[in-house]
Amino acid sequence: MQFISYLINGISLGSVYAIIALGYTMVYGIAKMLNFAHGDVIMVGGYMVFIFMVNLGLPAIVSIVLAMAVCTVLGIVIETVAYRPLRGAPSLAVLITAIGVSYLLQNLALLIWGSTPKSFTSVVNMEPLRLAGGQLVITGESIVTIGVCIVVMVGLSLFINRTRMGRAMLAVSEDKGAAQLMGVNVNGTIMLTFAIGSALAAVAGALLCSSYPMLLPTTGSMPGIKAFVAAVFGGIGSVPGAMLGGILLGIIETLSKAYISTQLSDAIVFSVLIIVLLVKPTGILGKKISEKV
């Protein structure tokens, strides 16, 4: 029973990672860049939900929608101001800029909200589910998180494969130049990708802070990095890969916390990354991208 309970916690945490990993993987697939600041957009999302819900007393769902709106705008601003001028620049430059943006968001948050942690009120108002005569308790947060993750995944897959804009995204990720020639608005598509990724980050922020109710300017960075690990794990650029990688990583982290060591769980998660890269550099569902000579 204990094990199943850990497993469910793991899947729940993994679902958050999966939602964040989607943002990484979509941006990587389309803009071929590692958006280091993605984790910090989660943090901004968390603070926004906090402000709307706790400070302004709005209902949880309205707060999340508003936070999504703010993060979407933030994502678009970051893309336009910091990343777009560097399109075509060496990847090292783009990467350093992304780190700069990540740092900027963290330190702005530090100046605005200070370094004292805010205790977050859960956005989920749901009784825990008690199974097996009360031996197995599944929190409302876990149920909602897993549910949201499934909805997001299905919705996103449908969007990408069934809509015009989604197919434009696929086209840009395959070949930017060709997509442009076929009349796809490349800049618009990249912006849309950032918008979707950032909106999802807000959702992830709300869910993350509901399960782990401590909100700090650095709240997003570790989950962000781990979600990136999840994206690499599953195969960067692949949407189902992000889901698979996220959930596996969540399970690994939770189980190693439970059975090995709390202190070493992060080390274990990162070791998984190194091992994956050693054994299968393209991740579980990724495909090889080779340079044209």
Next chain:
Amino acid sequence: MGLKNLGRTSRKNLVTYLIAVLAFVILEGMVLTGNISNMLEGQLVPICAYVIAAVSLNLTVGILGELSLGHAGFMSVGAFAGALFSVSMEDTITVTWLRFVLALIIGAVAAGAMGVLIGIPVLRLQGDYLAIVTLAFGEIIKNVLNAVYLGVDENGLHFSMKDSIALGLSENGKVLIKGAQGIVGTPRDSTFIWGFALVMLTLFIVLNLIKSRTGRAVMSIRDNRIAAESVGINITKYKMIAFSLSAALAGVAGVLYAHSFSSLVASKFDYNLSIQILVFVVLGGIGSIRGSMIAAAVLTVLPEMLRSFSEYRMLVYAIVLIVMMIFNQSPKMVEWRKRVFAGRLKGAGHNAAKKGGA
């Protein structure tokens, strides 16, 4: 013409050495005459450590063209290996300089070996993987060192991941690493003179390496991997040389740093420190060794002197990173600068970050 060209590079390098010597003479003069604030005096050795760290990171970022976000991790490995040696040998080797030199060698070898270990899986890969794996490595090192307990008594070394009591030491046993509290009682063997000497040694190694067959091989990989392979450069070998040397020098910086304070904790060498060193490199100019040296020294001293500024320091760093990158690397800006400074542009540096793209 041959001598003239060699002369030009040597002159450039000579200026770099001279700046280091001059800074040392001025600061040492201030120390000897007592014209130095306590705060600055306390920062002298750490400044040297940061300079070494920045110069060595530039070897990876500017010369090899790969982004490492775990440089602090290599410093940490060096610091712990060196300090562990000094603490356990404090009574055995009483000659301070000998003990410190041995500590330096051990720290450099440990960090360099770690560089090889990390490099083997990662350097085969292309793209942004090195950045993320070095970041992961930094976190692993920090977490593991935070959890390690190590002690010694007449029965030998004792190791635990739980606490000091679990070590089961005898009465005259000594705890060497105390988990999150790290190493306590490191002999303060490093001095400003040592720091200066190590800065000079680092400059000597790195500058000589860059202007050599090896350095050119490394830079050719940075500029165009496929072309480098096509002229017979062994990519993995030269990536490995640059990366592990960079790690080893970071280890030296770590040893130097560790021996200027009596206590050493792993959490000091976190992601933030790695980023801070990266800021030195970017600000000093990617690929410019002299720039890294100056940026590391100035950016360590300035915030200490301008206390009111320290709150905004990280914010300013972040903005500077973004602005520098867009100004230096954006294709439009590059074109604009080429137009405006046509003819005057020597091209140094602005191509340094170029990777083997199509």
Next chain:
Amino acid sequence: MALLEVSNLGIAFGGLQAVDKVDLRLEQGGLYGLIGPNGAGKTTVFNMLTGVYKPTEGDIILDGKNITGKPPATISKAGIARTFQNIRLFGGMTVLDNVKVGLHNQVKYSTFTAVLRLPPFFEREREMRGQAMGLLKIFGLENDAKQMASNLPYGKQRKLEIARALATNPKLLLLDEPAAGMNPSETEELMETVRFVREHFGITILLIEHDMSFVMGLCEQITVLDYGRIIAAGTPEMVRNDPKVIAAYLGG
């Protein structure tokens, strides 16, 4: 024995057979051309010969040594050098240093020697410099030695790429569209240079080119590829009049 013997060479990307059953036989000292419409697989053949791609079928024998599927650096050491269709210089390095990188396996000393600046360092560097300047002079680049490679005009970049390839002391030089983007007088000059290189270094040259007057005027033997297969081979005269070649170029 021929310098290069390629038999039954083929590669498939996924389900697509990009190159199929290609045979080539290059005699020592010859000047050969490889032509064909866009997408015929010419550069892919180059990429297989130089180890960028691993062939899925066939053998590549250089000077009696099987080099099929070997990594690019090994093939370079075995004696094949190349230039690229989209120029690939070391942009952040000087013109001179670009050629010195080409000399990497010709003039050697250890990293240890370099860091400590031991006497062999100065000796070898002087030697390297002499050889590199010699090569630059052949291509009229000696006055640009200290320029950044990325700042050279287009025509000179192409020349530098050839100089760098020659620095590796190859037996076989592969040129991928050396005349692309050049005006007629530059092309004329390039033809002279290619002839000179062949004579002076006594090497074998295989080149891909779209400029027909260039190929026809320069090469002794021409192989024509279409859809990854050889459709014709022979002297320029034979190839020019081959109905299959005419059909391929007219899109028939």
